[in-house]
Amino acid sequence: MEQSILNFYEKSISMKQVLIDAVIETLTMSLVSTLLATLIGFALAIVLIVTDKNGISPHRYTYKILDVAINMLRSFPFIILIIVLFPVTKFLVGKHTGTFAMIVPLTIGTAPFIARMIEGAFKEVDRSVIEAAKSFGTSKVQIIFRVLLPEAFPSIISAITLSLIIIIGFSAMAGTVGGGGLGAVAMNYGYYRFDGTYIFWRFLF
Amino acid sequence: MIDIKHLSKYFNNQKVLDDITLHVNTGEIFAIVGHSGAGKSTLLRCINGLEGFSEGSVNVLGQEVKHLNESGLGALRSQIGMIFQNFSLLNQKNVYDNIALPMKVWGYSKEKIQARVDELLKLVGLEAKKFVYPKELSGGQKQRVAIARALTLNPKILLSDEATSALDPNTTKSILELLQEINTQLGVTIIIVTHEMDVVKKVASRALLLEDGKVIGLGRIEELFLRPDEKMMRFLGEDEELPEEGVNIRLFFPSNVSYQPIVTQMARALNLNFNIVWGKLEKLNDHVVGSLVINIDEQNATSITAYLQEKTEVIWEII
Numbered sequence: 001m002e003q004s005i006l007n008f009y010e011k012s013i014s015m016k017q018v019l020i021d022a023v024i025e026t027l028t029m030s031l032v033s034t035l036l037a038t039l040i041g042f043a044l045a046i047v048l049i050v051t052d053k054n055g056i057s058p059h060r061y062t063y064k065i066l067d068v069a070i071n072m073l074r075s076f077p078f079i080i081l082i083i084v085l086f087p088v089t090k091f092l093v094g095k096h097t098g099t100f101a102m103i104v105p106l107t108i109g110t111a112p113f114i115a116r117m118i119e120g121a122f123k124e125v126d127r128s129v130i131e132a133a134k135s136f137g138t139s140k141v142q143i144i145f146r147v148l149l150p151e152a153f154p155s156i157i158s159a160i161t162l163s164l165i166i167i168i169g170f171s172a173m174a175g176t177v178g179g180g181g182l183g184a185v186a187m188n189y190g191y192y193r194f195d196g197t198y199i200f201w202r203f204l205f
Numbered sequence: 206m207i208d209i210k211h212l213s214k215y216f217n218n219q220k221v222l223d224d225i226t227l228h229v230n231t232g233e234i235f236a237i238v239g240h241s242g243a244g245k246s247t248l249l250r251c252i253n254g255l256e257g258f259s260e261g262s263v264n265v266l267g268q269e270v271k272h273l274n275e276s277g278l279g280a281l282r283s284q285i286g287m288i289f290q291n292f293s294l295l296n297q298k299n300v301y302d303n304i305a306l307p308m309k310v311w312g313y314s315k316e317k318i319q320a321r322v323d324e325l326l327k328l329v330g331l332e333a334k335k336f337v338y339p340k341e342l343s344g345g346q347k348q349r350v351a352i353a354r355a356l357t358l359n360p361k362i363l364l365s366d367e368a369t370s371a372l373d374p375n376t377t378k379s380i381l382e383l384l385q386e387i388n389t390q391l392g393v394t395i396i397i398v399t400h401e402m403d404v405v406k407k408v409a410s411r412a413l414l415l416e417d418g419k420v421i422g423l424g425r426i427e428e429l430f431l432r433p434d435e436k437m438m439r440f441l442g443e444d445e446e447l448p449e450e451g452v453n454i455r456l457f458f459p460s461n462v463s464y465q466p467i468v469t470q471m472a473r474a475l476n477l478n479f480n481i482v483w484g485k486l487e488k489l490n491d492h493v494v495g496s497l498v499i500n501i502d503e504q505n506a507t508s509i510t511a512y513l514q515e516k517t518e519v520i521w522e523i524i
Contacts, residue, residue, distance in 0.1 A: 126291070126293065128289055128291055128293040129293045129294070129295060131255060131289070131293065132287065132289060132293035132294075132351075132354075133306070133310075134255060134282070135253060135255065135282055135285070135286075135287035135355075135364075136282060136283060136286070136287070136306075136307040136310065136354075136355070136357075136358060137278075137279035137280065137281075137282035137283040137307075137310065137311070137358075138279075138307075138310045139275075139279060139310075142310050146306065146309065146310060147295065150295060150297045150298060151295055151296065151297050153297060154297070
């Protein structure tokens with residue numbers, strides 16, 4: 001009993017560096033992916049909201065194509081998406097394993113999700129406010145940046161926060177198929193070696 | 206100022222506006238009245254191009270609305286303010302930023318915006334609420350902010366779309382007084398869309414009555430309300446219960462005679478008894494006008510009509 005506690009303690013110390021590295025990797029992966037996915041998602045959301053049939057400048061086909069593409073990507077199981085995207089990742093980063101490589105599938109996998117949530121935030125903006133803006137001669141671009149964006153801002157922030165949490169979850173999944181970070185640690189040490197201590201610390205983190 | 210000719214609009218093959226012709230004069234308060242779904246808000250939106258139309262012409266401030274491109278329409282809209290039933294304020298912006306928004310959109314300098322917003326806050330009586338957010342304001346205060354916002358660009362026309370419908374009677378009264386003040390002091394032409402007859406009676410000088418997209422009445426409100434024709438009566442939901450025997454004579458009292466004791470004078474002069482069977486008094490634009498229906502047996506009817514004709518200014522008709 002005493003031996004095993006001591007063992008646990010010693011191992012925990014030696015494990016420290018592994019875990020600190022893993023946390024940094026996970027955070028890098030998640031934050032960079034969230035940032036990129038937000039930028040892409042934001043752009044997509046603006047195209048969606050503008051071309052929607054009740055939008056400022058309706059365009060049926062643009063909306064439809066984007067709508068279908070987003071729905072398809074969104075319903076794709078993430079672990080499969082990572083593998084499907086290996087060639088794309090390799091083309092963009094030069095390899096398909098490691099922390100930086102995983103940013104590609106994480107971004108592509110969550111951008112549609114963020115796009116939908118930001119679109120939802122935009123749609124919550126009262127239509128009559130947009131009408132009022134039009135009534136004093138606001139142009140379409142100004143409606144987006146002076147009316148829609150400020151009004152939807154709190155919802156957009158909560159959408160991004162939620163996305164970050166989801167991306168952290170996804171990044172662990174990425175760790176199992178060649179990505180870095182806490183997912184990889186949990187997989188390599190915890191699952192393959194079946195060493196509970198790692199999982200314990202991983203869990204605490 | 207605003208000239209609408211033979212305007213029609215279809216919505217999914219349904220005619221929502223049917224051959225509407227009207228002219229709004231500079232400086233007047235004009236009301237568009239109708240029940241819900243009559244097309245009154247649609248008609249209002251045709252004036253500033255928020256809604257398109259199928260046939261006819263809408264000429265506003267000398268410009269044909271349907272021929273304007275996007276920037277032309279924007280320029281026209283900057284001369285037309287608009288207020289709404291649900292206020293349409295930006296909830297994430299405070300009162301100052303809400304009122305300043307039109308000027309920011311049109312690229313005014315910060316000093317000009319500040320001066321104008323302060324001026325408008327004073328006009329609508331909300332100086333103390335400058336940095337408050339809309340959710341902390343009451344309905345009446347929100348509408349005041351919306352009015353201030355609609356006036357930032359010094360519009361020549363103010364469109365009001367059911368602006369008082371969500372407000373209680375006292376607040377409605379104060380908002381209407383504000384609109385009257387804006388009309389008389391700033392010379393802004395105001396077009397009010399409403400389903401509330403009291404609003405029309407209080408502020409409007411002329412009105413257009415819409416039913417199912419068709420015009421059923423257009424004219425000075427004294428005429429519309431005091432001498433309603435059959436359509437107008439149905440529109441107002443008024444049913445007169447008149448006796449079937451004898452002769453019913455309707456008397457109209459224009460504002461200049463409504464304070465004279467005509468009925469009792471007539472009874473004394475002719476030494477006749479008659480029944481007052483229906484009647485009402487209305488306050489229209491601060492004038493009191495009234496109508497009364499009297500019932501009398503047939504042999505005495507002629508002496509009454511003769512008296513009314515010769516001795517009084519009352520307008521009358523036998524019904």
